[in-house]
Amino acid sequence: MTDTPSRPGAFLLTLNPDHITPMGERPLDLSTVARDLKGTAQRLSMMASGKVSSDFIKPLRIGTNEPHTLAVGLDDAALEDLRKRYGDALIIEPDHDLDLFGGPAGMMPGGGASDLQSAGPRNFFTQGSSALILEITVKGNDGKPVAFAEVTGRGSAPFSLDNAVTDAKGMAELSFFGDTPTTLRELRVNPSRDYWGRIITRPDLTGFPKLAGKLQVTLTLERLGAGEDEQDVWGYQAMALPKADGFAANTLAPVKIAIIDSGIAAAHEDLEPAGGRDFTDRGGDETLWREDSIGHGTHVAGTCGAIFNGRGICGAAGPDAALYGLSVFPGGRTSSLIRALDWCVENEIDIANMSLGSAAGTAALQAAVIRATEAGVCLVAAAGNSGAGVMYPAAYAQVIAVAALGADATFPPDSPHRDQRGAHQAGRYFAAAFTCHGPQIDMAAPGVAVISCVPSEEGAAYAAWDGTSMAAPYVAGFAARLLRLRTELRAQGGAARVAALKAALLECCTDLGLPAELQGRGMPLWRMVPDAPAQTASVIERLEKVSHELSRELT
Template identity: 35%
Template sequence: MAASPDDARPTSNGNRSKPVRNTQYMIAPAGPGISAQTLAEQLSQLGNILWTHDQRGVSGPPIAIVRMPDEAAAALRRSTAGSLIIEPDSHLRAASFAGPGAAFIPAAATMTALGPDLKVTIRIVSETGAPVEQANVRLIGEQASTQGQTDRDGNVDLTLRDEVPETIAAIFVNACSGHWGLWQQQPNIEANAVNTLTLRPLPLPDRLDWGGEAMRFDQIPDHCRGADIKIALIDSGVATSHRQLAGIKHGIDARSGEDRSWSKDITGHGTPCAGIINAAARADHGIRGYAPESELHVYKLPLDARCSDLIAALDDCLQNGIDVACVGVGCERGSALVEQHMAMAKQQGVSIIAAAGNSGQGVLFPACSPHVMAVGAIGRMGSFPDDSPQAAQAAAATAAAGGLFVPPFSCRGSELDLCAPGVAIMTCQSPDGYAVCDGTSLAAAHVAALAALILADHGDFKGSFIAKDAHRVERLFQILKDTAQPIGHPWQTGVGLPDAARALGIWSDQRPLAMPLNAGLRQMRSAIRQLDRIPFGASRAMMFEPPRGPANVTRLPLNPAPLAFRTAGAGTATVHELRAAMALAGLAEGP
């Protein structure tokens, strides 16, 4: 990752040095009447102006990206008396490829060192004995953890401090593509030796991935393919070298504005999402995009992406007439300037669907905004091997209905709108392979694809809501939410799992997913005990507290009328009903 522009440098003061922290800020006028040139002149003496948004021809008030000492920023706030919006240009982090849960990561070491550093060599091979290159290997000890990536011979050398082979608690292996990952508890690891581990091959399915079936993409007509709908993927780029993604022709680097680098994805984060949305179908396997005839526009974010890059991408969405923007990144600190540009995008008919985040805490920004649809992740039991990293996520998960579960990494809170498949998703991977991926960005991609189908084929968007405005966005969000199947507590799953067939008004037998009233006592207790443990909001103090909450929707009757779900005679239990039932049975939760 590129070095952070935020740094601390000492300044000499006699024989003493005082560190000066330089932070990257976004600065914009709070009202009209100030040009970009005037703003730049006003700020030129205070810090290093990296660039201004007017250089990209963006809409809205000018924004200057400035690197300056924190003290200078504080002084500028005082001197301008609210005439300028001054906020840190926060880093964004990807919402995919979730690592081991917190239960597997050791706390800081508190014990006396056990001896010299433990040095081990791990060799990763396929079932044929061929080395697996670029596999990520993570060792978890009682006191520390370490990770590395295998070389062309499949080897990686790792060092653990304050550990011996007997204290290694777990090992996680994730292949770049072509193989299932591996999870072993209490692995038999030897020091000063080559420890060989074998990965299972990843056979390509002959039908839709489990996520497509769970959302009932398999129940919609073949002509529902998202034609004429423009989807923006705001992520790390897309590897158009992949045979199923070669048809993607539109993209730009969100920071530099150049139009070439977007077609490469060195982190492999955006490519899986593009596969879910737009991958062309093939006759030899079932992996395909759910909106393959949509026009995908790729907005590549750099490795050190910040909120200013997200603003640039959103403004490009307006210029290109985007219908749906899928955002796979987020941060804990809110941004008034990003909020302004998201509101502007909504007013022009851009429906923003964002990953809730992978920290397992409160819903990240921008997903927590009421202008945005926030999507969390779910998994399904039986969709992965018992010794895979996904099995580790399931072991620490919260059970939901129908064999589904909420993985511990998925962010949660009252701002969550929907949940969608985001564990063990088989999809395209850079440069031309296939991988099993996890994360809320994959869940958001599923919902973005369904949104494109609704906009393309639902009657409302050929009539009353054809105009690209905020009413169109809210109507789309209402259809997505009102036709979803409830599967768990709203703080963990939003209103539920989207149903493609029902959202498009197609009658077919419903797959019952609602939690029956005879749910297991263990599931009831687990759900209830977690209600008061979910942290609300961001974990860091905010200079700007964005409005939070689920996405705003247009409250109108659905057309066609929503269909009743068949629950095989089982009702749907709320938390209050569960508590009442447990109390009557003498099973109320203890202190």
């Protein structure tokens, strides 16, 4: 009986800096390892596709230098051979899959996604079975049909669930066995864009008419504020960020911000990216960063650097920032993140936002983080959405780790964002239920019900998303403003500049009263910046002042 060959896995190879080369032997280099692996790569590629391919060995390097990492495909036999041949001279680690740390409220932990995954198959019925069939029309409060909205219903039975996506007319059909118009536990609508989601608990559907055996249910959603007029989104207000007319100008070059993510929809009217690069395995077209099939990178880019054009939203970075879209998704791995960080070094990026990560770190990724920091790239990362310990790369000491906050009265009370309220609240702010936490957290920023850009064939669309992914670009944008304002910071270079910028950010943070493991030093406020441009009080500050004065009068 012959053993079945194992499927190749993805690995990262780096040199062990602690290895001592025996006298008389030549120190190992990764070019030699790559040559030694050539035969293995040919064998594995033939097994996988029937033809020889170079995809099983990818040297990672900066410029034309010697590779610092090899991203390779190895089966069990090749892995064992490699360990025997090189021993402790070579570090072999998994090339981890990466996750994105944000999305629509209904797809977040606590927002219903886990229920959808575990509920089993949709309800199926035989002819003549007693079923409650809902023909649902979803429209906005502007009267327009809402297409591509996910509609989910939960029946009275424990695992009774059905869901569908609305068509161009805003219509979807759900069916429930054994239920009546008064027994459903919940109806939930998660729109893809332009409207707030909605949850209706214990809906009473008796008032809706019936046509051809189907209950004709109409659900109305509230439209987001973003659109024709430029909106002061709540995160912008909470951090007291000034608009363009209150922003100090200088003659320095724009701050360069890399959005390492799923790309940026460059056709969006609120975004003007300065450039980018694709690091996915989609065929070698380096311009694919201008497309964003997932939407995540576009949302992050809008929060950080949406332009000041009188429409949509304003980016936290202010009116003079240069965004670069570095796409590592779809299919993001640690190796693609390392390549993106190397690109930041080569192209003298000032700040890199990473709204992504994995539960495990690697020596290869940590080395890439250190290289970028020593080159003067300030790294900002989302802490993660598992509600557990801080993810990587945010957990590295060189990276600014950002947790997510929510605030009262920043979303409709019946929207799915209500599910993201965590156990800890101080004043109007609460720690998001999903946010990762721990001693690595440096600061917190708005990450619940964040309105930002999403891709659209019409050129401009917006959606309210949740996640530490949404919080990190607020901090990246704030850091860009600081770097633009504080010319003495830009005059520094390398790791010293990164350390000085991080220290300046921490000095701007205000303690919100939440546990340190959830907020770090607190939330950055622009009014805490020494010599910051004059600005008017934000809407939130004015509301808090009025509330305080009213409470004094009542007492």
